[in-house]
Amino acid sequence: xxxxxxxxxxxxxxxxxxxxxxxxxxxxxxxxxxxxxxxxxxxxxxxxxxxxxxxxxxxxxxxxxxxxxxxxxxxxxxxxxxxxxxxxxxxxxxxxxxxxxxxxxxxxxxxxxxxxxxxxxxxxxxxxxxxxxxxxxxxxxxxxxxxxxxxxxxxxxxxxxxxxxxxxxxxxxxxxxxxxxxxxxxxxxxxxxxxxxxxxxxxxxxxxxxxxxxxxxxxxxxxxxxxxxxxxxxxxxxxxxxxxxxxxxxxxxxxxxxxxxxxxxxxxxxxxxxxxxxxxxxxxxxxxxxxxxxxxxxxxxxxxxxxxxxxxxxxxxxxxxxxxxxxxxxxxxxxxxxxxxxxxxxxxxxxxxxxxxxxxxxxxxxxxxxxxxxxxxxxxxxxxxxxxxxxxxxxxxxxxxxxxxxxxxxxxxxxxxxxxxxxxxxxxxxxxxxxxxxxxxxxxxxxxxxxxxxxxxxxxxxxxxxxxxxxxxxxxxxxxxxxxxxxxxxxxxxxxxxxxxxxxxxxxxxxxxxxxxxxxxxxxxxxxxxxxxxxxxxxxxxxxxxxxxxxxxxxxxxxxxxxxx
Amino acid sequence: xxxxxxxxxxxxxxxxxxxxxxxxxxxxxxxxxxxxxxxxxxxxxxxxxxxxxxxxxxxxxxxxxxxxxxxxxxxxxxxxxxxxxxxxxxxxxxxxxxxxxxxxxxxxxxxxxxxxxxxxxxxxxxxxxxxxxxxxxxxxxxxxxxxxxxxxxxxxx
Numbered sequence: 105x106x107x108x109x110x111x112x113x114x115x116x117x118x119x120x121x122x123x124x125x126x127x128x129x130x131x132x133x134x135x136x137x138x139x140x141x142x143x144x145x146x147x148x149x150x151x152x153x154x155x156x157x158x159x160x161x162x163x164x165x166x167x168x169x170x171x172x173x174x175x176x177x178x179x180x181x182x183x184x185x186x187x188x189x190x191x192x193x194x195x196x197x198x199x200x201x202x203x204x205x206x207x208x209x210x211x212x213x214x215x216x217x218x219x220x221x222x223x224x225x226x227x228x229x230x231x232x233x234x235x236x237x238x239x240x241x242x243x244x245x246x247x248x249x250x251x252x253x254x255x256x257x258x259x260x261x262x263x264x265x266x267x268x269x270x271x272x273x274x275x276x277x278x279x280x281x282x283x284x285x286x287x288x289x290x291x292x293x294x295x296x297x298x299x300x301x302x303x304x305x306x307x308x309x310x311x312x313x314x315x316x317x318x319x320x321x322x323x324x325x326x327x328x329x330x331x332x333x334x335x336x337x338x339x340x341x342x343x344x345x346x347x348x349x350x351x352x353x354x355x356x357x358x359x360x361x362x363x364x365x366x367x368x369x370x371x372x373x374x375x376x377x378x379x380x381x382x383x384x385x386x387x388x389x390x391x392x393x394x395x396x397x398x399x400x401x402x403x404x405x406x407x408x409x410x411x412x413x414x415x416x417x418x419x420x421x422x423x424x425x426x427x428x429x430x431x432x433x434x435x436x437x438x439x440x441x442x443x444x445x446x447x448x449x450x451x452x453x454x455x456x457x458x459x460x461x462x463x464x465x466x467x468x469x470x471x472x473x474x475x476x477x478x479x480x481x482x483x484x485x486x487x488x489x490x491x492x493x494x495x496x497x498x499x500x501x502x503x504x505x506x507x508x509x510x511x512x513x514x515x516x517x518x519x520x521x522x523x524x525x526x527x528x529x530x531x532x533x534x535x536x537x538x539x540x541x542x543x544x545x546x547x548x549x550x551x552x553x554x555x556x557x558x559x560x561x562x563x564x565x566x567x568x569x570x571x572x573x574x575x576x577x578x579x580x581x582x583x584x585x586x587x588x589x590x591x592x593x594x595x596x597x598x599x600x601x602x603x604x605x606x607x608x609x610x611x612x613x614x615x616x617x618x619x620x621x622x623x624x625x626x627x628x629x630x631x632x633x634x635x636x637x638x639x640x641x642x643x644x645x646x647x648x649x650x651x652x653x654x655x656x657x658x659x660x661x662x663x664x665x666x667x668x669x
Numbered sequence: 670x671x672x673x674x675x676x677x678x679x680x681x682x683x684x685x686x687x688x689x690x691x692x693x694x695x696x697x698x699x700x701x702x703x704x705x706x707x708x709x710x711x712x713x714x715x716x717x718x719x720x721x722x723x724x725x726x727x728x729x730x731x732x733x734x735x736x737x738x739x740x741x742x743x744x745x746x747x748x749x750x751x752x753x754x755x756x757x758x759x760x761x762x763x764x765x766x767x768x769x770x771x772x773x774x775x776x777x778x779x780x781x782x783x784x785x786x787x788x789x790x791x792x793x794x795x796x797x798x799x800x801x802x803x804x805x806x807x808x809x810x811x812x813x814x815x816x817x818x819x820x821x822x823x824x825x826x
Binding site for chain 1: 703
């Protein structure tokens with residue numbers, strides 16, 4: 105039987121565009137505040153759990169080791185976990201199982217991100233999430249993946265962009281009450297969001313959370329230790345995490361099944377049978393405004409396609425029936441990736457103790473859920489937290505937390521002129537092998553044919569092909585030639601490059617399901633005007649001339665509307 | 670596993686990179702350290718009285734007890750050679766025309782050790798435990814960089 109585990113303290117730095125502090129210094133500032141919040145000295149900490157997203161952001165290889173001193177890991181059991189954007193919530197899960205298992209009684213969990221070091225744009229570090237051989241030659245941009253998912257979600261459910269923009273408005277307004285927020289704005293309107301620059305249609309500038317620096321820490325304790333430390337622990341009642349396939353073009357982009365799986369795991373552990381009644385406050389992951397809605401549905405708090413209506417009707421407002429992101433979320437407080445996820449756990453801690461001050465949701469919420477999402481847009485991490493035994497016993501504090509907000513912002517000029525600053529690059533180059541399945545697939549492209557691999561167990565034809573079926577975990581059975589035609593599952597009209605520089609001509613990335621297969625490919629569309637593209641459009645591959653083909657995904661120049669359709 | 674490639678022309682490689690550069694700013698303690706080095710030629714450390722340990726370069730916090738520290742403890746310029754190595758190859762494995770000597774030095778008044786070049790080590794073999802001293806660039810050439818320190822040298826007898 106696992107031991108009961110509680111959160112007993114929380115602290116964070118300001119989230120800023122550029123922090124003066126190093127990553128280590130940010131981690132220390134947040135950790136010190138978390139320890140101070142429950143009056144613990146560092147020597148009461150038995151083990152340290154740390155998370156931080158890709159090493160390439162801070163530009164420090166083995167970032168876990170680099171950050172260890174600032175996280176209080178000196179001379180202690182210590183481990184960094186990392187599941188991309190899902191990391192911040194996952195490190196609370198890591199702290200949970202470290203304590204529940206009996207390995208430690210008191211754990212410090214720390215999340216840090218310093219994205220401002222990355223030049224010319226942190227998106228450069230994201231490019232390798234795309235398949236090196238099948239996707240990167242297309243010149244993708246991180247926004248593509250969000251725009252493609254958002255378009256399909258909106259189109260399948262017939263969602264009005266205004267209802268999605270309402271999420272950005274709600275969160276930036278909520279963040280106006282957060283002392284550590286980067287983008288709080290009490291007077292922002294839906295019109296402001298809809299008037300912002302279109303980056304990759306349907307994604308506009310104000311649909312997106314800001315690049316940020318910051319750190320968050322919490323203290324997690326066993327039942328016995330928690331009761332010594334505080335009269336009002338907030339219990340971690342359930343945890344869950346789950347991964348979808350790495351082949352994102354094979355995925356259902358409309359509903360995040362992996363989030364639902366993680367939620368079912370966490371609710372099951374927490375004894376939550378009716379989440380819509382038993383969850384009183386939610387902190388779903390909101391790097392983009394539509395993602396909050398997508399995730400509220402994944403968390404089983406709304407029917408599929410119904411969360412946007414709730415945003416429109418104020419259900420998600422701080423005083424609504426299901427307050428969502430009362431912190432202000434990533435859209436308002438900021439998005440230092442790993443730290444932003446743990447900020448959601450800290451917010452539930454304050455909300456459930458009745459200590460959230462100006463951000464306090466009304467009533468006495470007894471249970472909340474926090475969720476984050478990441479890796480290759482495929483991991484769901486979920487934590488259910490609750491307080492038990494009547495109204496909070498600690499005096500409600502008048503000041504809105506976090507009451508201490510360390511973290512200094514550097515202006516652009518200060519960043520450029522800082523004494524002691526060093527410009528550098530990792531300077532690593534890579535040569536990626538195509539491998540067995542993709543090697544054969546590329547040979548087919550050179551001949552003007554598209555090939556998949558058949559799994560006779562689940563009766564799927566896999567495109568892109570692989571030598572094993574990730575569902576059945578057995579070798580696939582045979583090569584099968586599929587059609588050179590397909591159907592547009594989703595598309596975007598992208599106006600910017602990966603480094604956010606404007607493009608002369610918009611690009612039309614699309615996910616195309618290939619006829620005769622159960623899979624799909626990322627590619628671009630051509631010979632069509634942007635406003636004529638529709639989801640469900642039948643398309644065909646346009647091949648480069650035979651002599652110009654090299655055995656590359658670019659042997660398909662693009663897909664165009666089918667001449668016979 | 671297909672490890673053995675008998676027809677190298679069949680190996681298909683995609684070359685790529687991670688198109689990022691980084692600008693590292695030195696942080697709160699680093700700012701104090703590099704400003705003092707550049708403007709005054711001082712080597713600043715941070716003393717934690719609780720742990721009886723002096724860090725160099727200066728730090729904002731003690732990693733042992735988490736106390737906040739100030740960049741207010743001057744160390745060096747003399748010190749003790751804790752270890753050294755003589756490097757004959759560059760990072761790509763190419764031979765260096767002139768071998769380079771690197772030393773780890775505990776500066777007087779510090780507990781932490783600083784890494785830098787050993788300048789003109791001379792004919793006599795270096796010895797661990799030997800006295801060395803910091804050589805700074807002249808003030809007009811200093812920019813606020815670890816290279817404002819030229820290296821360590823064996824003091825004149």
